[in-house]
Amino acid sequence: MRFYKLKGVFLILGMAFAIFCKAEDGNSLFTRLCTPCHTIGGGRLVGPDLLKITEKKDKSWLISFIQSSQSVIKDGDADAIALFDEYNKIMMPDQPLSTAEVESVLKYIESKSSQGGQAGTTKIVDMLSSATDDNIAEGLLLFSGKKSLENGGIVCISCHSIKDDNVFSSGKLAKDLTLTYGIMGSAGVSAILNSPPFPAMSETYKNNPLTEEEILSLTAYLRFVGENRYYQHPVDFGTTFAAFGIIVFIMLNIGIIILYFRRKRNTVNQEILNRQSL
Amino acid sequence: MSNYFFFIGLPYATIVIVLVGTIFRYMNFGFKISSLSSQFLEGKELFYGSRPFHWGLLSLFLGHLIAFLFPKSLMVWNSVPLRMLILEIAALGFGITVLYGLGMLVMRRFKHKRLQKVTTKMDVLVYVVLLTQVISGLWVAYFARWGSAWFPTVLTPYLRSLFVLDPDITAVAAMPLSVKIHIVSAFTLIGLIPFTRFMHFLVYPFPYLFRSYQYVIWNWDPKKIRISRKLVNGVRSKNN
Numbered sequence: 001m002r003f004y005k006l007k008g009v010f011l012i013l014g015m016a017f018a019i020f021c022k023a024e025d026g027n028s029l030f031t032r033l034c035t036p037c038h039t040i041g042g043g044r045l046v047g048p049d050l051l052k053i054t055e056k057k058d059k060s061w062l063i064s065f066i067q068s069s070q071s072v073i074k075d076g077d078a079d080a081i082a083l084f085d086e087y088n089k090i091m092m093p094d095q096p097l098s099t100a101e102v103e104s105v106l107k108y109i110e111s112k113s114s115q116g117g118q119a120g121t122t123k124i125v126d127m128l129s130s131a132t133d134d135n136i137a138e139g140l141l142l143f144s145g146k147k148s149l150e151n152g153g154i155v156c157i158s159c160h161s162i163k164d165d166n167v168f169s170s171g172k173l174a175k176d177l178t179l180t181y182g183i184m185g186s187a188g189v190s191a192i193l194n195s196p197p198f199p200a201m202s203e204t205y206k207n208n209p210l211t212e213e214e215i216l217s218l219t220a221y222l223r224f225v226g227e228n229r230y231y232q233h234p235v236d237f238g239t240t241f242a243a244f245g246i247i248v249f250i251m252l253n254i255g256i257i258i259l260y261f262r263r264k265r266n267t268v269n270q271e272i273l274n275r276q277s278l
Numbered sequence: 279m280s281n282y283f284f285f286i287g288l289p290y291a292t293i294v295i296v297l298v299g300t301i302f303r304y305m306n307f308g309f310k311i312s313s314l315s316s317q318f319l320e321g322k323e324l325f326y327g328s329r330p331f332h333w334g335l336l337s338l339f340l341g342h343l344i345a346f347l348f349p350k351s352l353m354v355w356n357s358v359p360l361r362m363l364i365l366e367i368a369a370l371g372f373g374i375t376v377l378y379g380l381g382m383l384v385m386r387r388f389k390h391k392r393l394q395k396v397t398t399k400m401d402v403l404v405y406v407v408l409l410t411q412v413i414s415g416l417w418v419a420y421f422a423r424w425g426s427a428w429f430p431t432v433l434t435p436y437l438r439s440l441f442v443l444d445p446d447i448t449a450v451a452a453m454p455l456s457v458k459i460h461i462v463s464a465f466t467l468i469g470l471i472p473f474t475r476f477m478h479f480l481v482y483p484f485p486y487l488f489r490s491y492q493y494v495i496w497n498w499d500p501k502k503i504r505i506s507r508k509l510v511n512g513v514r515s516k517n518n
Contacts, residue, residue, distance in 0.1 A: 169424075171423055247371070268318075
């Protein structure tokens, strides 16, 4: 009887699990994931203009490419490799979307293409035309965490590294950003900072977005770092980090031994155990 | 698909197993819940393994719990890079301590024949899962640093989404393999609680703190019996 009850519990949980599997519509998916790098009828950005892309490419190819562009490229697909090369070998991040979700995005692109493109799509102009040295200095402070971000987001060095002698203890979770500006330009960098297409970064800044001023300063700083990378020789903090970790470990063990110095060193039956092993 | 399985299916399966399994075990085999201590069989080496392991593990568990419960406070703490470094170095030190303690415990268990006799297959599984957990944790701490900085904004929302029954795996699916292994082994470890010695994590002998003294009365000269060598000659000892 008890086991039947257990089965019932599992069944209810299974049904609940099925309900959790929700789907987002094509419009919001496109806005959240694609707009930082693509337009529909607005011209090239970081990636290609997607106007009438569903007519130019096979649907199954598009689904595979959107879900994991790198897998398609690694499989040796000629079209994918040509596209990758054409866009400065900028890796399109894998999107953890189901086939149904990708199809909904493609439907959205198709419907917008039939209307002649996305309303309000504009090309991002070079925002750094107004950038000054103060912006670069401000960008360094923001990147290194010496100045907090206005909306409380985590600072860049939490995850990223960069080739700059002034930046100490860079993070290693995400990409090194030294060459980012050179590859993406101000349009790409600012678009990503404004609406990150990378899932972890998007989640991080969802509730703590960067301000326009911060985006300008960080973009200016990334350009500066990219241009001056040959003159920078930062020391990797990893070895120091590991060494300090080992020092803490030694101190902890010494502390434990001191704390339990007056412990009973043998079990109560030690003499009996010794006698048995004679 | 595997992301859905590991980061939605596994956590909920784990929660169900822990709830149903621990209650079932407590109701039916309450007096069998034990950490299965082997201190009686070997106590000297146990100290050098058990103490670092438990102190390290409890500190790290508390750290992860704080990151989950108070993410904003952690973000404020980490907003000054030096403070973040102090926290990360301390956490790494505790992680190494756990690995060292666990290594000592594993070696001790396989070194002594007396302990091998009381070691079950589930104990071996416990060691494997724990080693996976600790090694992947150190891997994350070093190669995906700084974990304390990105945990509150990447993993806390994921864990919270599980608890509010609205799972969102977008961010966690994009994490590196080390982080994924760490999460999966953590859920596996929790799922093993009802079936292994992990169960002692949920049961504490608080009455010991408040109970009266117990008198142990020996009816013969204990020292004389203890040092007796007659057992070797086949004379039965009276005190065991």
